[in-house]
Amino acid sequence: MKKFNMIDENFKCENCGFNVKKLNYTARDHCPNCLYSKHLDINPGDRLNQCKGLLKPIDIEKFKDTYKIIYKCEKCGQTHKNVVAIDDNFDKIIELSNSKEKNLN
Numbered sequence: 001m002k003k004f005n006m007i008d009e010n011f012k013c014e015n016c017g018f019n020v021k022k023l024n025y026t027a028r029d030h031c032p033n034c035l036y037s038k039h040l041d042i043n044p045g046d047r048l049n050q051c052k053g054l055l056k057p058i059d060i061e062k063f064k065d066t067y068k069i070i071y072k073c074e075k076c077g078q079t080h081k082n083v084v085a086i087d088d089n090f091d092k093i094i095e096l097s098n099s100k101e102k103n104l105n
Helices: 089-105
Strands: 054-063 067-073 080-083
Touching: 054 080, 054 089, 067 089
Parallel strands: none
Antiparallel strands: 054 067, 067 080
């Protein structure tokens, strides 16, 4: 099982410039405004990944009673998944869902 180091902190989104506040119930791992993340970790919260590229949200998938955002690193191409947060921009989540449906048709 992956090790989890809880890091929940404020940051400025490198994609859209939004001032992101910590989540206060689990580790904040992406911008709630544009849904972008940053390729920082090998295991959650370890900050050991040397890539440091932006993780672009490319898809969404059902996960238990919520959803996961699927990312692709714009620098190294690796994919990654994060659970949506309660304050995520729902319009952006719908856009991801709609783009998936378009790709299926």
